[in-house]
Structure formats: structure tokens, C-alpha cells
Amino acid sequence: MKPLHQRLHLYTEGDDTYIFVPADEGIETQSLTVHRSSGDIVLNRPNTPLPIYAKRSQRTIYGIVGLIALSLSEYIIVITSRELKGRLMGHEIYRATDFDILPLSPNVSARNPLHPVESHLLALVRSHLRGGHFLFAYGWDITRRLQAQWETQEQAAHKALWEMADDRFFWNRFLQTRLIDATSANAKQDLAKFILPIMYGTFDLRPVFLHGRHMQLCLVSRRSRFRAGTRYFRRGIDREGHVANFNETEQLLLVEGPALPGAQRISDDMFATKLSFVQIRGSVPLFWAEVNTLRYKPDLQIMELKETAETMKKHLLEQVTIYGDQYLVNLVNHKGHEGPVKEAYERYINELNLPNVRYEYFDFHNECKHMRWDRISVLIDILKDDLEKAGYFRLDASQPQPLKMQNGIVRTNCMDNLDRTNVVQAALAKHTLTIQLRDLGILPANAGIDDYEGFSKDFREMWANHADLISTAYAGSGALKSDFTRTNKRTRMGLLEDGVKSVLRYIKNNYFDGVRQDAFDLMTGNWVPRKNPAASLFLVTDARPLITRSIPVIASFSLFMICAGLTLPRTSDYSLLYYFLLWFSLLAITLAFMVIHGIDYVAWPRLIPPTDIIYYTGPGFRSGHHGKGLKDNFGLAKRARWLGTPRGRVGADHMELGDMKKRVD
Incomplete structure (x- = not known):
């Protein structure tokens, strides 16, 4: 399998180019130049000298994740820190722990973008990189199981790592599109040594x-x-x-x-x-x-x-x-x-x-x-x-x-x-x-294996940690029932921990997962932004009706007044009774409103909103129609507009979330 560059030095030539120079020994040096104004990617000839005014970055680059186009600029995502997770059959397996985002447009800053839409999209990228568990190896195909690697070993000997990677688990496949296309379009420009498959x-x-x-x-x-x-x-x-x-x-x-006696590990x-x-x-x-x-x-x-x-x-x-x-x-x-x-x-x-x-x-x-x-x-x-x-x-x-x-x-x-x-x-x-x-x-x-406590303990811990990471990625908390996986016993303390995790899941699933889902859709290419931030203003504005937005504020203020009332002097029991009656009534009304109109207060994804599922009217089963108001169809069109404009009728023949087609906005 063709080797990959394990370390790169980054040089910048003013606002004109990014130059990635391999720091590996034993690999013929061909640097990679990305022209910021045009976006062209060029593989330089061996030992091409650096421009006179090129300035080197202090940070070492451990791999190029890929390129992503947002509303104002295209960006290069690179790995700037890694953690060694272990050596598997002679190959080092790493986890990416820190990243940098390099804008191609000279007029755009990744830290202080000029438009709130660009700032929001960059925040989605950073949150995804920060919250994910990304693994990679330079000489081992971590995306494929051992049997699949053995079955294709002859073919893999002459292929690049990205060519053999399992497409399902090649997490940054969409981000690597530009580098892969540049390689495919020009046989003389083989960027395989720079294309690093990453697995989530x-x-x-x-x-x-x-x-x-x-x-x-x-x-x-x-x-x-x-x-x-x-x-x-x-x-x-x-x-x-x-x-x-x-x-x-x-x-x-x-x-x-x-x-064997005297044998040495070679x-x-x-x-x-x-x-x-x-x-x-x-x-x-x-x-x-x-x-x-x-x-x-x-x-x-x-x-x-x-x-x-x-x-x-x-x-x-x-x-x-x-x-x-x-x-x-x-x-x-x-x-x-x-x-x-x-x-x-x-x-x-x-x-x-x-x-x-x-x-x-x-x-x-x-x-x-x-x-x-x-x-x-x-x-x-x-x-x-x-x-x-x-x-x-x-x-x-x-x-x-x-x-x-x-x-x-x-x-x-x-x-x-x-x-x-x-x-x-x-x-x-x-x-x-x-x-x-x-x-x-x-x-x-x-x-x-349970007869050997040391061996059994390692086995249980591995599976429990694995369960927690998968659960955190999908549900926002560690796995439930993990006490049994770790100890072979179900305990009351484990039940208590599961209760805490369930509450944490509820909070995250209702109030934070919309943004996380948007980050998944952006980074995997399900949603592609237009080159016009004004077309995506819906990402940074709240289109809900004023009364809907004001209810949580009124509820919070009512709760504050109730707490403040507990400190008031007791000059009159009747005055305090009416005081608390007022604010408790107002709190109850606002909470009831929020429950009745529950879907208006869920943090839905904004890039690909599931409007067509929420208001699905085709054949099937629905356990309830909660959170839509006093009547199922009351205000349906109004709420559908703020949640996301449906394209076509809402019914059995149109289901956006089921389609999962690439959407451009």
C-alpha cells in the first residue's frame, strides 16, 4: 500500500498560497501548493524550492482532513495534534485531538468571519471536530475488518489507502472530494500521499x-x-x-x-x-x-x-x-x-x-x-x-x-x-x-474468561468504554446498563447512574441535538451552502411568532418573582397570597402553553428540518399528536413555515428525511 505523509510543514506566501511540505524521511519530497485566490491544487515537482518570502507555521500538520466550502470561502481542515492509541500489528493508530481551519479566501478570517451565517457554519464545523472521536493510521486501513483486508491484499499492494478504504466508514470522504478529483483528473498529479482517510x-x-x-x-x-x-x-x-x-x-x-529460549523480538x-x-x-x-x-x-x-x-x-x-x-x-x-x-x-x-x-x-x-x-x-x-x-x-x-x-x-x-x-x-x-x-x-x-479476573476485567472495560463512546456520539450521554458490562452485575448504583444519564439525554435530545445534527449534515455533505450568506439567514434568525418566543421569558420571569416573593416581609398574609397566586398562575399558564405547543420549543435541525415527518399524514402508525397545539391542524401551515418550508405536499409520497438527498441552500 502506498505510504502516506505523516508530518507536514505548512508555509504561507502572503495571501497567495498555502504550501504543504512533507517532513517524512525516505519519501521523495513533493510539496503541495493550494492557490488561495483560484482554489487550484498543484502537486509540485520533486524538491521544488520554496518561494523566497514563504513563512513557516510553528505548528506541525499531521494530516489533511479535507476541504469544505461555506458561504463566503472554502476552508482547508488540518490535524494539528494527535494521540497515539496503540500499535496494532506494527502500525500506529492515532486519534485526532486538535484541528485548524485555514480559509482560502484572503479576505476571510476563520476566527472573525465577516457575516453571522459564516460564523455559524464555522461553529458547526468546530463543534463537530471537537465532539467527534476521529481515528486514523498512515499504514493500516483502519476502516476495514481483518478478513476484508486479507481478501484484497494483492489488490491493496498497488493501491492508495483512500482507494481501498471502506466507503461506509471513510468519514471524511466528502471533505476529500477536491483532492480525490484532482488526482483522478490528472494522472501525473497523484495526491494519494496527502489523502488521509479518517474513521469515526x-x-x-x-x-x-x-x-x-x-x-x-x-x-x-x-x-x-x-x-x-x-x-x-x-x-x-x-x-x-x-x-x-x-x-x-x-x-x-x-x-x-x-x-523460544534466546529468541529476540524482531x-x-x-x-x-x-x-x-x-x-x-x-x-x-x-x-x-x-x-x-x-x-x-x-x-x-x-x-x-x-x-x-x-x-x-x-x-x-x-x-x-x-x-x-x-x-x-x-x-x-x-x-x-x-x-x-x-x-x-x-x-x-x-x-x-x-x-x-x-x-x-x-x-x-x-x-x-x-x-x-x-x-x-x-x-x-x-x-x-x-x-x-x-x-x-x-x-x-x-x-x-x-x-x-x-x-x-x-x-x-x-x-x-x-x-x-x-x-x-x-x-x-x-x-x-x-x-x-x-x-x-x-x-x-x-x-x-470469567474464571480469570484480570483478563475478564480488561474485556469488560473495553466493551463498556466502547458502549459509552457510541452512545455519546448518538444520544449525548454514556450508555445505560454499563454497570453490568463493567462488573457482570446489575446494581442499584447503576440504576441511579442510568437515571442521571436518561435526564441528560432528554435535555440534549430536545435542546441541543438540532445543532449537532446540522453539523453532521454539513460535514458529511448532505447539505451544501450557497455562495451567498444572505440565502442562509434562516440559520441565525428565529422565525417563530413573537408570542411563541416570549412564553419562555414570561415563565422565567414568573419563576424569578416567585423566588423573590419568598424573601418579602410578611406584612399581610392576604397580600402574599394574591402575589403568589398571580405568579404561580402565570407560570402554570406558560408551562401549559409550552407543553401544548411542544414542537415549537424543540431545537430542530435547521439545515434539513424534519417537517415532512412531523406533519406526515400518509398511511402508517402514530402514537400521538402531541405538541401541535389544541387542534392537530390548527396553525399547521404557520408552524411549518418557521420550521422549514416544505417542498411539495406533506404526505406519503414526499418524505424529506427518508430521502436524504443532498440539499443546497
């Missing part, structure tokens, strides 16, 4: 020792860039067959060979055996959503579109093509709020009746009630034959071909694909890891 996910690598064998246990999760977003603003499937919160999780076990990849077990998770592949209304339980909306079956089939067949047989494990409740999702999912699965897809329902909450979390073993017993059939990937250094291939995969989901999914995936991973260690002869036939 998790990585944990730990050395372990068991029965005299040195090993490494590694856990990697890869988040898909398709239909990416936050918990309530990205649910279900789009018409391309991509589902929300899709993650591939790979557990690697690397085992060194028996140590490389970082001295593992005699490499084993990989992969699982996936993703939203229920239906057109569905949960509509925030400020209530703790949002309104559940299932859209029965004519293309639902075909789109679900497209999604499942894609997974079969990539991973082999699909074993679908559904953990949603069979009754109550979640029941309609289960019913619709099973109905379409039965209708499709795909030969390589097996569906299994597990009533998680009923089976594990009263903190009986050991009942997860019931599901393991049900899936035991399927897990054996699917297998795992095993590669031995002494053999030219793998001893085992993973021919199928378990796809687990609950409502959010977070908490219950994490518990079940960790249990499946533990079961498979035990089988792998027994197959290697490291564990006896009647032993499990």
Missing part, C-alpha cells in the same frame, strides 16, 4: 497474558457516514438502504507463538495467530421516527410507504453481500410504546422471506426483569448454532490460507441500538472469545 469510531488495544501466552485484545467500532446523526433526528432507513446509527464492531485477538507483528469476530448494529430498517414534543416519550411515527419492502430488501441484501448470512436479533419491547415497531419489522421480514436472513426476537426487558441479567444466556443458547455456523476469521502465520472464515454476522438492534444492543453484543463477543481460546488450546474445555 472507537479503538482500544490491551496486552493480556493467559496460561503463559502473550496476547493482544483489540476492539474497534466503525460508524457509517451514511444516514449519520443524532438519536431522534436520524432513525430508520433512507431510500438508498442506509440505516441510522450503523456500526460495525470488530473484536481482534492476536496471539504470539510460544517463546518486529511489532510477531503474532502467530490472528482472530477476528465482527458484529453489526443498525436502526430498524423501516421508515420510522420519534417526534420530539418536550414529553419524555416522543411520538412514535411509522410511515407505511410503498417502497418500504423494497428498501428493506436492498439494505439486507447489501449486508449479505458484504458479510454473508444475516442473523437479525431484535430486542425492542413487544408491547407498549415500542410494540408497533416490532410488529412492522416482523411483518416486512415475513413478507420478504429472504433465504440468507434469519430473524430472532428476544424480549430483553421481560427476560431480564428484576435485574436477572444472567438471563442473556438464554439468547446465547438460542443463537449457539447460528454463531457456530457464522464462525470467525482465523489466520495462522504458518498457513498460507485462513483456517477459518466468518461467513455470517449477527445484526443486533433495539430502539436506539445502544444500551440493550451493547449488553447483547458484549455477551456474544464473550461467548465467541471463549470458543476461540478453547480452539487455540489456551483455555480448557470447561473454562471461561
